[in-house]
Amino acid sequence: MPTKPKPQSATEAPRRAADRIRDTAFDLFYREGIRAVGVEEIVSQAGVTKPSLYRAFESKDELIAAYLRDYNHRFCERFEAPAAEHPDDPKQHLLAYLDRLAQRASHDGYRGCGLTNALIEYPEPEHPAHRVAQESKQQLRERLREMCRGMGARDPDELADGLLLLLEGTYVSGQAFGEGGPAHVLGVIARRLIEASM
């Protein structure tokens, strides 16, 4: 590991080709959809060439899988972030995340959850994209159950699934309806549901 002697020019940096490809693919896959984006578009926008892509990734499918793993990583960070302000309070933690989500999802141009979108674009259960996204979603479900247990819900698993439905519904409704979409009620509805489940 070199002691980064690269003359990185502040933000804009001539980083490794693999990293630029990873970042560019992330943005394009998320914004335009995975199937809609060809490898040519990725490398040209990343300022690299195709052989560089295939030296770093076995195939487009592997690049997709890497994108989804990255996405899940960033998602988990966003999901756990409110814990800093609400330590040992899973209810407030979750509601804080939901409020932020509701705000993002009520913006025009919101693209929902990259993992959910990938599941829909790749319905075949064997496809790497489907697999990675599915595993991430199961992980989220388990995390929600854990939080609902922490809240002291009557039936934690049931409440967790209910909240998961609301979550996923917000992701996709944010895309279907623009500015004044149904996502803005997420906060009140979730609170009402939680209250009625204690």
Add this chain to the structure above:
Amino acid sequence: MPTKPKPQSATEAPRRAADRIRDTAFDLFYREGIRAVGVEEIVSQAGVTKPSLYRAFESKDELIAAYLRDYNHRFCERFEAPAAEHPDDPKQHLLAYLDRLAQRASHDGYRGCGLTNALIEYPEPEHPAHRVAQESKQQLRERLREMCRGMGARDPDELADGLLLLLEGTYVSGQAFGEGGPAHVLGVIARRLIEASM
């Protein structure tokens, strides 16, 4: 208009090419996704040829739009069907639909809502697929509001949006999680939410 002298053999019929294309496209687009299906696959499985497709439809995009209009039509039928058993009772009408949906969505291989899936596959707002799906979803939102008014909810629009989130969440969660997915709680959760909103 001929007096249909065609010797149609009961169910299996050598119908018009356009009809076979429409039906085949419906099945393939829904099951495998729109972008994943090429026109070649459609015509070959329909037992016709490409020129027949392009004589009946201007382009693949137009065929997609026709598919989504068909989908919305069938959806509305399914959605309104329970009205026969629950006339003038929007709450029982809606709950009956939700119960049937929860059952379907808890099956392995469930593919969700074709309109929702299309919205995700085609994020560009100008694309015919996005447009048709978006209009259908707005129509559904309005219908839900109407039903919530009929239920006598405190804030009908708010409850309608909450139920819409649950609906959409069920569509996508049915695909993410298989047999024992979160979709099975839709009934109890919706009832609890409605009760807490009266």
Add this chain to the structure above:
DNA sequence: CAGCATACGTACCGATCGGTAACACTGTCA
């Protein structure tokens, strides 16, 4: 039967898809 429109198929188009072979260039480290 002739005439004609409708409906369909054969064969093909250019463009793009994901992916690769072969070689030149650059900077780092020994």
Add this chain to the structure above:
DNA sequence: TGACAGTGTTACCGATCGGTACGTATGCTG
């Protein structure tokens, strides 16, 4: 100095994409 890893360059592959020019079969009407 030389070996080497990483990258860029160019050109290319077969397959598939959406779409079409053009000839052929069929069936109704006179």
